[in-house]
Amino acid sequence: MSKLSIIIPLYNKEKDIKKTLTSVIDQSFKDFEIIIIDDGSTDSSEEVVKSVNDQRILLYSKKNEGVSKTRNFGVEKATTNFIVFLDADDYWHPFHLDNLNSLITKFPNQSWYAVAYEKKRNEKLTVPMNSPIMKLGESWQGEISNFFENSLIDCLAWTSAVCMTKDFFKSLNGFDIAITHGAGEDTDLWLRAALQAPLAFSNLVSARHNLDGSNRISNTPTLKRNYMNLEKYEKDALLDPYLKKYLDLNRYSFAIQHKLANDKISFKRYLKNIDSKNLNKKQHFLLKQNKTTLRLLINFQAFIEKNGFRLSSFK
Numbered sequence: 001m002s003k004l005s006i007i008i009p010l011y012n013k014e015k016d017i018k019k020t021l022t023s024v025i026d027q028s029f030k031d032f033e034i035i036i037i038d039d040g041s042t043d044s045s046e047e048v049v050k051s052v053n054d055q056r057i058l059l060y061s062k063k064n065e066g067v068s069k070t071r072n073f074g075v076e077k078a079t080t081n082f083i084v085f086l087d088a089d090d091y092w093h094p095f096h097l098d099n100l101n102s103l104i105t106k107f108p109n110q111s112w113y114a115v116a117y118e119k120k121r122n123e124k125l126t127v128p129m130n131s132p133i134m135k136l137g138e139s140w141q142g143e144i145s146n147f148f149e150n151s152l153i154d155c156l157a158w159t160s161a162v163c164m165t166k167d168f169f170k171s172l173n174g175f176d177i178a179i180t181h182g183a184g185e186d187t188d189l190w191l192r193a194a195l196q197a198p199l200a201f202s203n204l205v206s207a208r209h210n211l212d213g214s215n216r217i218s219n220t221p222t223l224k225r226n227y228m229n230l231e232k233y234e235k236d237a238l239l240d241p242y243l244k245k246y247l248d249l250n251r252y253s254f255a256i257q258h259k260l261a262n263d264k265i266s267f268k269r270y271l272k273n274i275d276s277k278n279l280n281k282k283q284h285f286l287l288k289q290n291k292t293t294l295r296l297l298i299n300f301q302a303f304i305e306k307n308g309f310r311l312s313s314f315k
Contacts, residue, residue: 001079001080002031002032002033002056002079002080003031003032003080003082003101004029004031004032004033004080004082004083004084004097004100004101004163005032005033005035005075005078005079005080005082005083005084005166006024006032006033006034006035006084006085006086007035007037007071007074007075007078007083007084007085007086008020008021008024008034008035008036008037008074008086008087008088009037009039009067009070009071009074009087009088010036010037010038010039010041010045010046010049010088011038011039011040011041011045011064011067011070011088012041012042012043012045013041013043013045013088013089014041014043014044014045014047014048016088016089016210017045017048017049017088017089018048018051018052019091020086020087020088020089020090020091021034021036021049021052021057022052023091023092023093023094023096024086024092025052025054026094027092027094027095027096027097027098028094028095028097028098029097029098029101032056032084032097033056033058033078033079033080034054034056034057034058035058035060035074035077035078036049036057036058036059036060036074037060037061037062037070037071037073037074037077038059038060038061038062039062039063039064039065039066039067039070040061040062040063040064040065045088046059046061058077060073060074060077065177066177066180066181067175067182067185068174068175068176068177068179068180068185069175069177071085071174071175072174072175072177075166075169075170075174078166080166081165081166081167082104082163082164082165082166083163083164083165083166083169084097084100084162084163085159085160085162085163086159086160087159087160089210090160090207090208090209090210091120091207091208091210092160092206092207092208093205093206093207093208095204095206096115096161096206096207099115099202099204099206100113100115100163100202100206102141102202103115103141103163103200103201103202104163104200106141106200107143107200110143110197110198110199110200111164111165111167111168111193111196111197112157112162112163112164112165112168112193112197112199112200113162113163113164113199113200113201113202114156114157114158114161114162114163114199114200114201114202115161115201115202115204115205115206115207116128116129116134116138116161116201116202116203116204116205116206117129117158117160117161117205117206117207117208117209118205118207118208118209119154119208119209119211120208120209120210120211120212121211121212121305121310122211122212122305122306123212124305124306124307124308125305125306125308125309125310126208127310128205129154129158129205130153130154130314130315131150131151131153131154131156132149132150133150133156133201133203134203136203137203138203138204138205139203139204140202140203141200141201141202141203142200142201143198143199143200143201144156144198144199144200144201145198146240146242147190147194147198147199148194148240148242148243148245148246149242151190151246152242152245152246152249152314153312153314153315154314155187155190156190156199156201157186157190157193157194157199158186158207158209159186160207160209161206161207162190164193168193168196168197171196172189172192172193172196174189175188175189176188176189176228178226179226179227179228180225180226181220181224181225181226182220182225183225183226183227183228184227184228184250185228187228187250188228191233195233195236221261222257222258222260222261222263223261223263227254228250230247230250230251230254230273231273233247234247234273244275244278245275245278248273248274248275248278248279249278249279249314251270251271251273251274252270252274252279252283252287254266254270255267255270255271255274255287256286256287256294258270259287259291259294260291260294260295260298262291271287280313280314280315282313283313283314286313
């Protein structure tokens with residue numbers, strides 16, 4: 001039996017899946033199975049996968065049910081106790097699974113693991129994740145006692161850089177299928193995981209988040225998405241100011257999205273529950289802008305980033 005099960009949800013990614021799958025096959029660590037679940041693709045995604053000759057690939061097809069249910073389905077098919085997630089348009093450096101496996105070996109009693117990642121925003125701009133923990137250097141590995149303190153700019157956990165034991169994943173009831181279209185499915189799972197167990201983390205960047213991939217679910221119109229319920233974590237936030245700030249930064253992001261969608265009721269609901277001390281000056285400024293101004297600022301940000309410079313309201 002393999003040591004790792006790699007779960008790849010697939011939906012209309014014919015332009016990306018070959019490169020992603022190649023990055024898996026090219027791993028220096030070879031002891032894994034690849035479980036690909038086609039979630040009702042209407043393009044040639046399945047044909048691209050079938051063109052790759054590797055006996056470790058297990059391809060399942062089902063009707064379109066969304067990424068959460070698809071990932072959960074993949075975990076059920078896994079034959080190992082170590083579940084590694086990968087989205088169909090992301091990329092692993094050849095040492096990624098070695099990076100994760102070194103964490104598993106060093107911290108065998110932990111329930112979940114993650115490694116540092118980089119964000120590719122376009123062909124000219126790829127930047128490493130931003131977290132205080134990165135100041136310890138790329139060779140650092142350790143257990144994170146406060147997940148939220150280190151996730152206020154970029155979250156320590158990102159789907160294509162995370163590994164969980166199957167038992168732990170199932171104890172959390174997996175991804176919440178009520179959340180849809182990239183409206184917090186991942187964030188919600190990391191929240192529940194962090195409240196249950198420490199995260200074993202490696203500062204070595206070995207995964208790439210391709211934010212310029214095709215057919216991204218995060219591009220789904222706001223009003224067609226079912227957002228995660230941040231309020232259910234408020235009781236825990238009373239005991240942890242970093243968790244409260246983490247929740248408020250997500251509320252800020254959701255508020256901006258709903259203002260842009262002209263959903264004034266939802267915007268005010270998110271705004272109402274934010275502790276103003278948890279936002280910086282940029283974020284306060286943006287919340288006060290009208291929809292037209294926000295659009296202009298977003299377009300300006302995109303222009304700057306296309307020229308190789310990063311702008312963010314989170315720092």
